[in-house]
Amino acid sequence: MARKAPERRNNTPAPWWKWSRLGKIPLRNPRVAQKITNGCGPPSRTRRPTLMARSVFLNWRRARWTASFMAITIIVDPAQSQQTKPAEPNVAAANRAVQSQLPFGDRQDFEDAMRGFIATTPDPGNRDRWAFLEHEAPPTVNPSLWRQAQLNATNGLFKVTDGIYQVRGFSQANMTIVEGMTGLIVIDTLSTPGAAREALDLYFAHRPRKPVVAVIYSHSHPDHYGGVSGVVSQAEVAAGKTKLIAPAGFLEAVVGEAVIGGNAKARRGQYQFGMPLPIGERGNVDEGLGKNDSRGGSGFGPIIAPNDTIQQLVESRTIDGVALTFQLALDSEAPSEMLIYLPQSHVLDVAEDAAHTLHNLLPFRGTIVRDANRWSQYLNAALDQFGADAQVLIAQHHWPVWGNERVRARLANQRDLYKYVHDQTIRMMNQGLGPTEIAETLTMPPGLENDWSAREYYGTISHNSKAVYQRYVGWYDGNPATLNRLPRVEEAKKYLEYMGGSAAVIARAREDFKAGRYRWVAQVMDQVVFAEPSNKEARSLAADAFEQLGYLAESATWRNAYLVGAQELRSGVRSGARSVPGVSPEILHATPITLVFDYLGTRVDGPRAGTANIVINWQFTDTRESLASTLEHGALTSIIGKTAPNAGTTVTTTRTVFESIILGQRTLADAMGHREITTIGDAKAVSDLFTLLVDFEAGFPVVEPGR
Numbered sequence: 052m053a054r055k056a057p058e059r060r061n062n063t064p065a066p067w068w069k070w071s072r073l074g075k076i077p078l079r080n081p082r083v084a085q086k087i088t089n090g091c092g093p094p095s096r097t098r099r100p101t102l103m104a105r106s107v108f109l110n111w112r113r114a115r116w117t118a119s120f121m122a123i124t125i126i127v128d129p130a131q132s133q134q135t136k137p138a139e140p141n142v143a144a145a146n147r148a149v150q151s152q153l154p155f156g157d158r159q160d161f162e163d164a165m166r167g168f169i170a171t172t173p174d175p176g177n178r179d180r181w182a183f184l185e186h187e188a189p190p191t192v193n194p195s196l197w198r199q200a201q202l203n204a205t206n207g208l209f210k211v212t213d214g215i216y217q218v219r220g221f222s223q224a225n226m227t228i229v230e231g232m233t234g235l236i237v238i239d240t241l242s243t244p245g246a247a248r249e250a251l252d253l254y255f256a257h258r259p260r261k262p263v264v265a266v267i268y269s270h271s272h273p274d275h276y277g278g279v280s281g282v283v284s285q286a287e288v289a290a291g292k293t294k295l296i297a298p299a300g301f302l303e304a305v306v307g308e309a310v311i312g313g314n315a316k317a318r319r320g321q322y323q324f325g326m327p328l329p330i331g332e333r334g335n336v337d338e339g340l341g342k343n344d345s346r347g348g349s350g351f352g353p354i355i356a357p358n359d360t361i362q363q364l365v366e367s368r369t370i371d372g373v374a375l376t377f378q379l380a381l382d383s384e385a386p387s388e389m390l391i392y393l394p395q396s397h398v399l400d401v402a403e404d405a406a407h408t409l410h411n412l413l414p415f416r417g418t419i420v421r422d423a424n425r426w427s428q429y430l431n432a433a434l435d436q437f438g439a440d441a442q443v444l445i446a447q448h449h450w451p452v453w454g455n456e457r458v459r460a461r462l463a464n465q466r467d468l469y470k471y472v473h474d475q476t477i478r479m480m481n482q483g484l485g486p487t488e489i490a491e492t493l494t495m496p497p498g499l500e501n502d503w504s505a506r507e508y509y510g511t512i513s514h515n516s517k518a519v520y521q522r523y524v525g526w527y528d529g530n531p532a533t534l535n536r537l538p539r540v541e542e543a544k545k546y547l548e549y550m551g552g553s554a555a556v557i558a559r560a561r562e563d564f565k566a567g568r569y570r571w572v573a574q575v576m577d578q579v580v581f582a583e584p585s586n587k588e589a590r591s592l593a594a595d596a597f598e599q600l601g602y603l604a605e606s607a608t609w610r611n612a613y614l615v616g617a618q619e620l621r622s623g624v625r626s627g628a629r630s631v632p633g634v635s636p637e638i639l640h641a642t643p644i645t646l647v648f649d650y651l652g653t654r655v656d657g658p659r660a661g662t663a664n665i666v667i668n669w670q671f672t673d674t675r676e677s678l679a680s681t682l683e684h685g686a687l688t689s690i691i692g693k694t695a696p697n698a699g700t701t702v703t704t705t706r707t708v709f710e711s712i713i714l715g716q717r718t719l720a721d722a723m724g725h726r727e728i729t730t731i732g733d734a735k736a737v738s739d740l741f742t743l744l745v746d747f748e749a750g751f752p753v754v755e756p757g758r
């Protein structure tokens with residue numbers, strides 16, 4: 052619902068924001084902004100907040116989130132965007148109806164997202180990238196998601212309260228800067244060093260330049276630690292000059308989520324984050340948590356290990372005169388996560404456990420299922436412990452909430468959101484419903500439907516309930532009919548045979564498409580595409596159904612998944628043929644040697660290994676790690692710190708050399724030729740082992756059968 056811009060009083064300067072038909076958003080014309088001098092907007096030194104914008108719809112930067120798991124560069128033909136179609140009339144009507152179903156008149160979030168704004172710097176290459184969001188929600192985007200996309204387009208340096216600042220919108224996550232007596236405490240370092248440096252530069256342009264005395268990782272996801280080397284150096288941390296504090300199990304969680312299954316997670320991540328999509332009304336509008344953008348140049352820095360870890364459920368530190376109380380929240384939104392209370396400022400930082408969205412219990416990219424019950428308990432504990440005192444709630448995504456009453460309500464609402472999904476899923480499971488029935492039946496918790504921060508921009512009630520189901524009883528719904536299904540292609544061919552062939556199915560599906568039954572059309576056309584992947588009519592109709600489902604979705608992750616599916620059915624996967632090792636150099640380097648061998652085990656071609664028996668003792672001189680590995684029955688196992696008496700070979704090398712071979716940056720033969728790998732015993736055993744390792748296809752098929 053559009054809101055009229057309020058009239059400005061005479062003689063007040065032009066605002067640095069403007070009212071669009073959907074609300075207050077930043078100005079994007081720099082010439083207008085330069086005229087701003089003082090008054091109700093930011094101080095005169097400020098530059099206007101720009102929408103994070105850029106013209107090229109996909110380049111290496113957009114792959115960063117997933118690139119933390121492993122970079123995949125996709126070259127998308129700009130012509131493919133012309134294949135997108137408008138919203139069907141019933142989709143446009145459904146999206147229009149959302150305008151009256153939700154409280155669009157509640158402008159609090161827009162006020163909060165801009166409160167304390169100091170300044171921003173334009174992103175030179177991306178000036179107008181998100182400018183299209185200034186307009187009213189188009190028929191191709193759910194207005195609720197559009198609203199979130201507008202909010203997430205704000206960026207810059209913001210004052211939260213005295214001594215606490217945030218840089219938001221420079222990367223997917225926030226950087227929070229706490230001013231100590233002599234230096235700064237930085238909570239989270241954005242996705243890349245370049246983004247972190249730009250964020251700090253912006254801060255220093257408006258606040259006194261002080262050294263960073265401590266860095267805190269709120270949790271183990273790459274949008275929160277990836278930029279650490281843009282804030283501190285490894286040497287400073289190693290020497291103890293800068294404190295680097297992390298929740299218990301941080302490094303294990305970082306590598307644990309990224310090193311095993313990395314290629315599949317990266318590929319699935321493209322669907323979750325919509326990286327292959329063009330930016331725009333028929334493409335990517337948001338990620339739910341923010342924009343999948345990061346400023347400031349390419350590339351990752353090293354993952355710097357913490358030199359101080361929070362081990363107890365609640366622990367306190369005083370750093371540079373700033374008191375901090377840490378509350379561990381392990382196995383909530385991340386395996387290693389913590390909330391932080393700053394009692395002197397009355398600010399509670401809830402990391403990523405209470406953002407302005409229903410979060411994911413199992414994101415599409417693939418993780419271990421998160422524990423909704425504990426997640427809720429952590430928020431309840433925070434409410435109990437800090438709720439009486441807290442005046443501001445900040446998170447490492449999105450904008451703050453001010454005022455004790457609102458802080459308490461937010462914590463309580465989010466607590467109940469996760470608990471309700473958890474408990475009601477289990478209730479229905481105990482009543483005999485299967486996962487699809489539960490997902491269909493479960494709704495928003497009563498009374499939270501109109502709470503914008505509980506809406507389904509990232510997670511959804513539907514797929515979160517399936518995650519709860521999976522956590523407790525697994526993939527199997529208990530019905531033996533689903534116990535041993537035929538593989539998809541075989542199943543699809545039999546369905547088509549029974550249904551009278553693809554032409555008959557497509558004809559019926561066209562009728563359902565006209566009637567707006569897109570879910571069913573997507574489902575049944577999937578059968579046709581898997582039976583006949585080269586059937587253009589089937590691919591086209593399947594893509595059309597995906598597309599309309601994407602246009603309807605409130606969840607950014609659903610929209611992205613549907614639209615990437617449509618794109619790949621129409622244009623194929625452009626990065627398909629590239630072979631990758633399935634791990635990024637930064638992750639591999641931070642991985643303990645036993646886990647490196649676990650990862651190598653996932654690259655062994657088991658059938659080809661057959662009954663080969665290869666036992667090797669390994670010594671890594673740079674890290675002083677040693678280990679005995681055994682390949683037997685196609686399985687690679689290892690024991691750290693041991694030598695196997697039956698080993699045919701002892702290998703001496705360095706982690707650096709070993710990692711470069713694993714990553715395919717150099718060959719084993721080359722390293723052995725230069726004596727950077729030396730062996731005692733059967734040298735051929737090492738090459739025998741390495742020849743059994745496979746690489747992975749970066750862009751393996753998802754919406755059609757594998758080749």
Ligand SMILES: [Zn+2]
Nearest residue numbers: 224272274403
């Ligand atoms: Zn995050």
